[in-house]
Amino acid sequence: MFAYIARRIVYVIPIVISVALVCFLLVHITPGDPLVAVLPADASQELAAQLRTAYGFDRPLPVQFGLWLWRALNGDLGNSIATGRPVLSEVMRAVGNTVTLAIFAALIGFTLGLLFGLIAGYFRDSWIDKTATSFAIAGVSVPHYWLGMVLVIIFSVQLNWLPAVGAGPGGSGAWAWDWDHLRYLILPAVTSSVIPMGIVTRTVRALTGDILSQDFVEALRAKGLRETNVFRHVVKNAAPTALAVMGLQLGYMLGGSILIETVFSWPGSGLLLNSAIFQRDLPLLQGTILVLALFFVLLNLLVDIAQAAIDPRIKRG
């Protein structure tokens, strides 16, 4: 197991460096001089030249990348142009809220997805299968930012049950685990949960169907095993793949939260990314994307290891 983990970690290093390279180059595909972003509008030629040297923009690109990577490894992602605060602390504060939202959404989406998927796969072609499959296909096809709007219309505008935007009473204040704050979490979490619900349902349904059609299930039944115990075998065989899909979905929710967070003004990394884009705050944009992508890589690594832990066949593969 340790050898497997070590090998996985070694594989991840080139990925991490490439991710950093993409994030680094992002600033260089922006139209115009990257310096424009850090330069006051009325800057003189001398100041521009001075800053160019200070930021190292006059060096060759590979050298710039090396320097940038070295600083990033030391936790220095530069300062936000809009607020002047270090990018890393801005991002980490926002990521906390995104994680809270993603975990709640995952709880809803994965629970429903596993339930629907198992039932649909078990009773294939029954009305229950057709209903679950329809839910799943609607879940993966719905523009979730629109669903968010519709839920706001129903539960905030019309029924006035739940708040429409924000993450707590009285502005953005700190998050707390009480009903006053949890109310704000419900609509965004339900909205984010529909895609993972749909994908997990579809995956688990297909898996269950495949497993049930295998010979060993026939053998279990022939042996006289009760159906509930057969079901346990199905769950056990479906677990590694289901786990991988759920890990990926959790990663998508963490990294792709910008639309949901914009609809609900949820103060997470997505909203931060949104303001970085529209204020042309390039260091913040770059830093947020780097941190989110690294989270995603890390999550994938953990899923790989967890998968190998429950399914020994993977280690050999």
Add this chain to the structure above:
Amino acid sequence: MSTITDLVLQAAPATKARGYWATVGRRIMRDKVSMACALILILIFASALLAPWLGLADPYQGSMIRRLRHIGTPGYLLGTDELGRDMLSRLVYGGRLSLIIGILPVILAFVIGTGLGLVAGYVGGKLNTAIMRTIDVFYAFPSVLLAIAISGALGAGIVNSIVSLTVVFVPQITRVAESVTTGVRNMDFVEAARASGAGPLTIMRVHMLGNVLGPIFVYATGLISVSMILAAGLSFLGLGTKPPEPEWGLMLNTLRTAIYVNPWVAALPGVMIFAVSICFNLLSDGMRSAMDIRN
């Protein structure tokens, strides 16, 4: 991925009986859901294409005195938007841009990805490693994040949003194409072509392309659903087209301010995105099961 390869492998025996694609065509014509989806899509496409000749109101002509009329107001079948423009007309005209920015990235990615995957799968070796490892880098980003990152860095605009979505989909299609090609490469008829002196380009174009295209096409059809949602999403964020251009994602954004006045009119553009997205998804599912001759 193995199921996709299986589909290709089954193509050969079916050819003898009736012709594989004829069978698939017949099977899909009998599928009611797929046909209903195809019909809805044809209607949406045709109305978008023929919008100027449908006798609709001017989608740009607003009026301060008839803002946010309700659905069913006489003369304004689907109401009016926050600037008093006819919603029905804007939804129909909106299809033009929305469909282009939603579908074009998939078409571009289909061409580029199929090319890359075919070469990687056929040539193999170091070239395969180089292409596929580069592709892996893009898999290290959640697709929404990658689209936002590129679009956000390039700045708002239709071309930029198409470019960013193409970059998101090329790796996915390349992976499918590579896996299908690898499955076909070692089959006897390819070996026979090579033995009879065909060059690599001829083998890829004549003997392999036809066998790998089907599964990649089905996969790409499913991607259109995601692409529609993402493309409209970029516009929704303000990274796509600019007002007053009618586009479903942008309309959803500008109408957000109206949800307290006339909520259901505000939700309409999303219905269009949802309809196109779900129809492409169901159509892709229908094609996949029609191509799976085992059923």
